[in-house]
Amino acid sequence: MSAAVRTITTTPFDDQRVGTAGLRKKVRVFQQTHYLENFVQAVFDTHPGFEGSTLVVGGDGRYHNDTAIQTILAMAAANGVAKIIVGKGGILSTPAASHLIRKYDAHGGFILSASHNPAGPDGDFGIKFSIHGGGQASSALTDAIYARSQEIDRYRLLDAAPVPLDDVGAATLGDMTVDVIDSTEDYADLMESLFDFDAIRALLASDFRFAFDAMHAVTGPYATRLFVERLGASPDSVRNAEPLPDFGGGHPDPNLVYAADLADEAINQQALDFAAASDGDGDRNMILGRGVFVSPGDSLAVIAANASTIPVYADGIPGAARSMPTSRALDAVAAQQGFDAYETPTGWKFFCNLLDAGRIAICGEESFGTGSDHVREKDGLWAVLAWLNLLAARRGESLAEILLAHWKTYGRHYYERHDYEDLSAEQADAVMQSLRAQLAELPGRTLNDLTITAADEFGYTDPIDGSSADGQGLRVIFGDAARIVLRKSGTGTSGATLRLYLEELRSDEWELRLPTHEVLGPLSAVADSLCQLREQTGRDKPSLVT
Ligand code: G16
Numbered sequence: 001m002s003a004a005v006r007t008i009t010t011t012p013f014d015d016q017r018v019g020t021a022g023l024r025k026k027v028r029v030f031q032q033t034h035y036l037e038n039f040v041q042a043v044f045d046t047h048p049g050f051e052g053s054t055l056v057v058g059g060d061g062r063y064h065n066d067t068a069i070q071t072i073l074a075m076a077a078a079n080g081v082a083k084i085i086v087g088k089g090g091i092l093s094t095p096a097a098s099h100l101i102r103k104y105d106a107h108g109g110f111i112l113s114a115s116h117n118p119a120g121p122d123g124d125f126g127i128k129f130s131i132h133g134g135g136q137a138s139s140a141l142t143d144a145i146y147a148r149s150q151e152i153d154r155y156r157l158l159d160a161a162p163v164p165l166d167d168v169g170a171a172t173l174g175d176m177t178v179d180v181i182d183s184t185e186d187y188a189d190l191m192e193s194l195f196d197f198d199a200i201r202a203l204l205a206s207d208f209r210f211a212f213d214a215m216h217a218v219t220g221p222y223a224t225r226l227f228v229e230r231l232g233a234s235p236d237s238v239r240n241a242e243p244l245p246d247f248g249g250g251h252p253d254p255n256l257v258y259a260a261d262l263a264d265e266a267i268n269q270q271a272l273d274f275a276a277a278s279d280g281d282g283d284r285n286m287i288l289g290r291g292v293f294v295s296p297g298d299s300l301a302v303i304a305a306n307a308s309t310i311p312v313y314a315d316g317i318p319g320a321a322r323s324m325p326t327s328r329a330l331d332a333v334a335a336q337q338g339f340d341a342y343e344t345p346t347g348w349k350f351f352c353n354l355l356d357a358g359r360i361a362i363c364g365e366e367s368f369g370t371g372s373d374h375v376r377e378k379d380g381l382w383a384v385l386a387w388l389n390l391l392a393a394r395r396g397e398s399l400a401e402i403l404l405a406h407w408k409t410y411g412r413h414y415y416e417r418h419d420y421e422d423l424s425a426e427q428a429d430a431v432m433q434s435l436r437a438q439l440a441e442l443p444g445r446t447l448n449d450l451t452i453t454a455a456d457e458f459g460y461t462d463p464i465d466g467s468s469a470d471g472q473g474l475r476v477i478f479g480d481a482a483r484i485v486l487r488k489s490g491t492g493t494s495g496a497t498l499r500l501y502l503e504e505l506r507s508d509e510w511e512l513r514l515p516t517h518e519v520l521g522p523l524s525a526v527a528d529s530l531c532q533l534r535e536q537t538g539r540d541k542p543s544l545v546t
Contacts, residue, residue, distance in 0.1 A: 022129070267292065427536055487499055
């Protein structure tokens with residue numbers, strides 16, 4: 001009996017404009033009748049080419065993942081999609097989904113995730129649409145999807161039973177084929193094609209103490225496949241490996257605050273030579289060595305500086321990119337090594353044209369994201385393997401020694417991000433406005449012995465397609481010496497979050513191993529008074545420092 005396509009009448013929701021990385025809301029918002037359906041139909045109505053196409057669908061396994069996937073399957077079948085590739089159990093990490101879109105030449109994909117945000121009935125949920133090539137939809141496309149969502153009056157759905165997703169195999173839904181696959185194999189094959197697995201295997205077989213924390217999120221099965229099955233690490237080196245719908249009640253944000261136990265073991269107890277963690281959907285990473293934390297900006301710079309140790313970049317890289325708030329450690333490497341460096345707005349999608357055009361091979365962000373041209377998303381496990389590859393190539397040197405050698409060559413960009421969470425939109429705007437209003441008169445002023453050389457609101461023109469993005473954050477630049485950046489987060493699900501980014505370069509050898517907060521304390525005071533943070537927010541300190 002063939003299933004019937006139903007056309008359901010609906011009315012618009014006014015909050016379906018996507019943020020930095022897809023539409024992120026509380027689970028309960030997504031559970032409203034028609035909410036997810038409206039957004040998905042708006043995508044089908046806006047982006048051409050779904051008829052007869054192949055799509056990839058999966059998510060980070062968080063609460064509501066399975067329900068949302070069944071909705072998308074039924075809608076895809078009703079909208080003429082020919083085939084959907086779904087991760088077993090509905091699970092796909094964000095980078096693995098990007099890889100599948102590329103490998104199977106899919107028209108695009110839906111990735112269900114709210115990244116590192118907590119999950120569960122009171123937690124967060126999200127959806128992002130990726131295009132052919134595996135990158136997130138451009139701002140022009142998401143603007144068009146939003147416009148469509150504001151006039152939507154119906155969506156199409158196939159009336160059919162849920163498709164079983166727990167086992168690998170093929171099923172049909174109306175005229176559509178549903179291929180349930182184990183994406184850990186595809187992903188591990190890709191990683192094996194990029195890195196020197198023999199050298200990493202030898203490193204892990206030595207007395208090298210290694211741990212990876214999957215934080216009960218999506219990377220557990222991928223990490224087990226890679227580190228244990230392909231690289232011979234002991235099974236207990238992959239921790240919290242089982243993806244859970246509530247992430248075990250944790251906050252799968254790999255940083256010193258939310259992965260504090262791992263950090264304590266590596267940094268304070270010095271009980272691990274190398275440790276790493278990844279986030280809810282597997283695109284973020286945190287890197288630790290014995291006694292040291294590698295800041296995301298440094299991680300990007302060190303990987304780029306040593307790119308030729310990665311077999312696929314043995315002949316060097318054409319260029320690398322960072323998002324504007326990310327530390328300028330990368331720029332120092334590019335200047336010395338002679339490759340091109342690009343500065344883009346926050347959001348991985350801004351790297352994609354540069355990657356597609358072959359202008360850059362490596363890119364990264366301060367928000368614990370690093371990646372390369374192998375996919376069009378950041379990739380937590382790629383970054384871990386890049387570091388293992390480097391440690392294997394420079395066997396005998398500890399991670400701390402590699403970092404110190406890097407700082408001696410390029411200087412050290414001390415870096416901190418101060419988040420002010422759950423502000424009202426008015427408070428956040430008032431802080432932005434008070435700094436914005438001073439920008440024109442700041443150049444030339446000397447504060448705390450540092451002279452401001454430029455102050456502006458960052459805007460970007462894409463060098464490949466000429467598209468532009470304005471209002472991407474406020475910058476106060478003290479030459480190469482220091483920088484203060486202020487912007488509003490585009491990923492929150494309640495209230496407004498302000499991010500204050502502080503960076504200061506130190507190059508003398510005695511200054512390379514100071515506590516970060518000690519170096520940045522004076523700059524932090526300058527930033528607080530410039531932005532009038534206390535006055536405008538009533539807060540005397542940030543909610544989170546990373
Ligand atoms: C997303 C984006 C990143 C961005 C980060 C933080 O990451 O993909 O490009 O740096 O959000 O954005 P914001 O500062 O606007 O909150 P993820 O890992 O959350 O998908």
